[in-house]
Amino acid sequence: MATPLVVSDVAKSFTMHLRDGIRLPVVAGVSFSIRSGECAVLGGPSGAGKSSILKMLYGNYAVDAGQIIVQHEDGLIDLATASPRTVLAVRRLTIGYVSQFLRTVPRVSALDVVAEPLVERGEDREVARGKARALLAQLNLPEKLWALPPATFSGGEQQRVNIARGFITEHPILLLDEPTASLDASNRDVVIALIAAKKAAGVALLGIFHDHDVREAVADRVIDVTAFAAGKIAA
Amino acid sequence: MTDEPLLRVSALSKFYGSRIGCENVTFDLWPGEVLAVVGESGSGKTTLLNCLSTRLLPSSGTASYRMRDGQFRELYRMSEAERRFLMRTDWGFVHQNPADGLRMTVSAGANVGERLMAVGDRHYGKIRATAVDWLSRVEIDEDRIDDEPRAFSGGMRQRLQIARNLVTRPRLVFMDEPTGGLDVSVQARLLDLLRGLVTDLGLAAIVVTHDLAVARLLSQRMMVMKDGRVVESGLTDRVLDDPRAPYTQLLVSSILQV
Numbered sequence: 089m090a091t092p093l094v095v096s097d098v099a100k101s102f103t104m105h106l107r108d109g110i111r112l113p114v115v116a117g118v119s120f121s122i123r124s125g126e127c128a129v130l131g132g133p134s135g136a137g138k139s140s141i142l143k144m145l146y147g148n149y150a151v152d153a154g155q156i157i158v159q160h161e162d163g164l165i166d167l168a169t170a171s172p173r174t175v176l177a178v179r180r181l182t183i184g185y186v187s188q189f190l191r192t193v194p195r196v197s198a199l200d201v202v203a204e205p206l207v208e209r210g211e212d213r214e215v216a217r218g219k220a221r222a223l224l225a226q227l228n229l230p231e232k233l234w235a236l237p238p239a240t241f242s243g244g245e246q247q248r249v250n251i252a253r254g255f256i257t258e259h260p261i262l263l264l265d266e267p268t269a270s271l272d273a274s275n276r277d278v279v280i281a282l283i284a285a286k287k288a289a290g291v292a293l294l295g296i297f298h299d300h301d302v303r304e305a306v307a308d309r310v311i312d313v314t315a316f317a318a319g320k321i322a323a
Numbered sequence: 324m325t326d327e328p329l330l331r332v333s334a335l336s337k338f339y340g341s342r343i344g345c346e347n348v349t350f351d352l353w354p355g356e357v358l359a360v361v362g363e364s365g366s367g368k369t370t371l372l373n374c375l376s377t378r379l380l381p382s383s384g385t386a387s388y389r390m391r392d393g394q395f396r397e398l399y400r401m402s403e404a405e406r407r408f409l410m411r412t413d414w415g416f417v418h419q420n421p422a423d424g425l426r427m428t429v430s431a432g433a434n435v436g437e438r439l440m441a442v443g444d445r446h447y448g449k450i451r452a453t454a455v456d457w458l459s460r461v462e463i464d465e466d467r468i469d470d471e472p473r474a475f476s477g478g479m480r481q482r483l484q485i486a487r488n489l490v491t492r493p494r495l496v497f498m499d500e501p502t503g504g505l506d507v508s509v510q511a512r513l514l515d516l517l518r519g520l521v522t523d524l525g526l527a528a529i530v531v532t533h534d535l536a537v538a539r540l541l542s543q544r545m546m547v548m549k550d551g552r553v554v555e556s557g558l559t560d561r562v563l564d565d566p567r568a569p570y571t572q573l574l575v576s577s578i579l580q581v
Contacts (some may be wrong), residue, residue, distance in 0.1 A: 105569035106576060147558060149565040172544050172558040173353060193518070193540065194511035 090159070092182075092260050092292050093145070094121040098154030098168065100140055101318065113318030114140045118154065121312050124260065127283060127293040127306045132313035139188075140297045141313065142170075142263050146176035146185045158182060158261070177210070179209055184262045186254030190246040192239040199226070199234045202252040209257060216256075222251065223252040227278055243270040255282050262286060264295035268302050280305045327389060329354050329495060329527050330375070335384035337370050343551035344370035344556075348384070350408045350546065350556070354494065355525045359542035359559060361532055361574070365550035369499060375499045375529060376416055377406045411441040415488030419500035421480035425472045425487065431458065432468040434487050442491050457486040478509035481514065489520060498530040502537055514540050519564060533579055539563055547571045 098118040102312065104110045115137040122128050130138040143149040144167075150170035158165050160182045165174060179185070186207070191261060191286075193201070199220050206216035224234055227248040238249045247270050254262065268276045276299065283306045286293060297303040303310075328351035337344035345367035352358055360368045372381040375386060377398055387395040391413065398406070410416070418424040425434050435454040436444075444450050455465050469550065472480050488496060490571065502510040502519065506552035518541060521528055532538055538545055539559060546556040554570040566572045 103567070103573050115357070148560050150557075150561060152566060172561075173356070175558055175561075178542055194514065195515040238495075 090290075091121050092123045092124060092155040092159040092286040093294070093318070094155075094251060095141075095145070096155050097121060098135070098141075098144060098156060099152045099318070100144060100149065111246045113311070115316040118316045118317040122131075122261070122294050124290045124292050124310055126308040127295065129307040129310050130294065130296050130313050131310040136313040137316065137318075138313050141186075141316075142254035142265050142294070142296065146183060146263055147179065173320070178308055180205075182239055182246065182259060182261055184254050184257055186251055186262070186264045188265045190238060190253075192237060192246070194239065195237055197235050198229070198238045198241070198249045201238060201249055202256055205253060205257045206285040219256055220252065223256055224248070226282075227252055228275060244272065244275070246277060247271060250278050251279060251282070255286070259291070261292045262293075264297075266296050266298060267296065268299050276302055328352055329389050330386065331388075331395070332375065332386045333384055333530045335371070335374060335381050336369075336388060337374050337379065338382045343365060343367070345374070345548070345551045348546075348553055350553075352495075352527055352529065354527050356544060357521055357526075357528045357530060357540035357542040359532060360544045360548060361535060361538050361545060362417040362548035363533060363574075366506050368548050370551070372499055372529060372531045375412065377401075377410070391494075411438065412491055413494050415493040415496035416489075417481075417484055417488055417496060417498040417501050419503045421472065421477070421484045423478060424484045427473050428471055429484055430471055431463065431475070431483055432434075434472065434483060435490050438487055438491050451481070453490060457490050458483075460520070461486040462512075476509075478505055478513060481505065481513055484506065485513075485517065485520070488524075489524065492524065496526055496528045498532075499530060500532055500534075501530065502532070502534065510537075517541060535563060547574065 096119045101111050101113040101114040104112065130141060130281060132138055140149055143249055144151050154168060156167040157177060158167050160178050165178065165179065167175065184274050199217055202217035202220035202224060203213065206219060207213055221234065229245060229248050233245065241249065251267050268279050271279065280302060283293060330352040333349050335348045336346045350505045353568055360371060362368050363575055370379065374381045380399060386398045388398055416424065432451060432454045435457050436450040439450050439453060455468060458465060458468060463479060463482060472483055474485060502513055503568065505513065514537065522560050542559045545559040545562045546553050547570065548554065548560065555562055555571045562571060563575055566575045
């Protein structure tokens with residue numbers, strides 16, 4: 089099996105310049121890899137650094153040390169040191185991300201929020217909207233909401249828009265930051281089915297799931313983040 | 324996507340006597356990319372924008388621009404006439420105050436049509452049809468085409484200024500606080516409009532703003548300036564979610580939550 093994502097010896101800390109330069113170590117020595125067609129889950133208590141790891145893999149957090157090697161187009165790229173322009177290309181083509189919360193844009197309809205990542209990859213707008221409709225229907229979002237901007241939606245409705253946006257493309261790597269946190273049981277099952285379909289399509293998935301049932305249903309293995317506790321390595 | 328940048332800026336500095344306007348600014352801008360330049364008043368962001376758009380000449384440094392024929396030209400070595408031609412055709416400049424970018428005493432239609440005539444359009448019917456099309460794209464009703472911008476609200480004037488700039492299909496647009504001084508509801512509408520136009524036309528843009536929310540919504544990349552120098556740059560969401568420089572941390576932590 090291909091291994092499109094290899095993380096080695098990654099470290100992250102925050103330096104709070106407004107608090108006399110206090111350094112908050114987050115993680116160190118983070119090393120793992122993800123194969124195509126598997127779903128790995130980051131495990132560990134809140135504050136262990138799970139979200140920080142996902143954010144580094146998406147280029148959203150800077151990396152202090154180490155490498156994040158991604159199979160991008162026909163080559164390998166180190167995301168830890170890649171230029172902003174390369175990170176943008178990786179996000180467009182290689183790594184998808186479902187964040188915990190939807191960041192809404194005024195006046196853009198839910199349907200277009202979902203279709204946007206496909207349009208950015210060069211898909212025809214109407215074809216993209218067709219796929220967006222199918223996904224929103226699968227996630228049981230009432231059709232009367234599709235034409236509305238999601239800013240006024242409930243938490244669960246926004247999260248379903250967010251999930252549809254993350255799952256609409258065929259990125260070979262998909263990062264999931266608690267996608268099921270605010271969903272009811274039937275919609276959780278839809279997400280579990282969507283993840284299973286991605287696995288079958290050979291996508292490499294890495295996620296954070298606090299929901300025990302979802303984790304049981306999707307995880308091929310658990311990566312214990314407490315092993316990367318920054319203090320442990322330093323000590 | 325092309326592999327060559329549209330604009331290459333190297334070690335650009337502007338001094339006003341012994342005072343620093345901006346110092347040692349270096350970056351590349353690619354087609355379709357929106358770069359936000361943020362910082363407080365007096366940080367040098369407007370000086371930088373004026374140097375890049377050749378409204379000011381820098382004290383040192385270079386900036387080269389890839390012309391439509393694919394050749395790079397050194398901006399500060401062009402003749403005044405060449406620069407003005409570039410400004411009229413391949414570039415746009417959206418001022419914070421629409422009155423600086425519009426002719427307030429000619430009609431809305433003429434404001435848009437004038438830029439078309441500058442690139443050689445002469446057919447009145449075609450110019451008017453294009454003007455109507457662009458007014459509708461910036462959500463101005465067709466029946467306002469013969470009104471002067473003096474009779475427009477602030478938000479409408481700003482939308483008209485955008486239409487005037489984009490009608491010639493420029494490849495690079497400079498924007499100086501494009502939403503400054505507008506009500507938030509008007510701002511949201513304008514931002515959404517700008518976002519759509521930039522994506523649809525594949526424009527490159529350099530947007531100066533002190534509003535980090537505007538930067539987040541419009542740009543992919545960001546430069547943070549303080550005292551004339553770039554203190555941090557990178558992907559917009561990276562800079563805002565994981566600010567590294569002390570000054571960026573101060574800026575980000577000063578945002579009011581609604």
